[in-house]
Amino acid sequence: MTLYEKIKALYPELQDIDFVFGTILLQNDSDGNGDYIKSWTHPTLTQPTQEQLDAIQ
């Protein structure tokens, strides 16, 4: 399951456009370290913790 899919599982109300304009910015620098949350400035939803993300299978 990708990082995006985990976040969508936590917050199904999110729209794909939320990931385009920077309120939630997921990034992969093609350096072998995988996807990560570059920034999270969503006005109402809080950034999930690593524990919350890890708990989603």
Next chain:
Amino acid sequence: MSVLKVNQIQTANGVIMANLNSSGANIGFQLASTLAPAFSAYLSTAQSVSNNTFTKLQANTEEFDTASAYDNATNYRFTPLVAGYYQVSGNIAFSATGGIVGNTVAVIYKNGARFKDGNLSGSSSAGGLFYSVVSSLIYFNGTTDYVELYGLLGGSGTLTFGVNSGTQSYFQGSLVRSA
């Protein structure tokens, strides 16, 4: 009025700075290649990406790199060592094999931060292939400034940046005017 007639300009220690040609195919004033950085590189094998995640394009095959300012092996970034204004452009092909292409956009990052967006497509086509192009005039300080090309692909199925013999996903830049 004084007239200076020369064919070549060199530094005091013999480094060629420019050639002045008055005939033939190369007529004109030509800066030495190291003083006029230009590069073009493309993606040579399809690059897998995650849904809705800005991913750096691994443009790993160079067509030219006049000043060895583009890193095509590790960081996939252009770091020219001549200060000035550069035209930087890129194109990314977005593919969703067996699925649907959603939002797509190519973005130039400067010094690790999102800098200029390309055209955004928002489609719902099954098995589609979409392009996004981005182009911008960018100032570089000639020491530490660098740019990279990222793309975002939303959708389903197997998501990749496309290749097609190097024609689909590429990154380019060239000095327009020195600082």
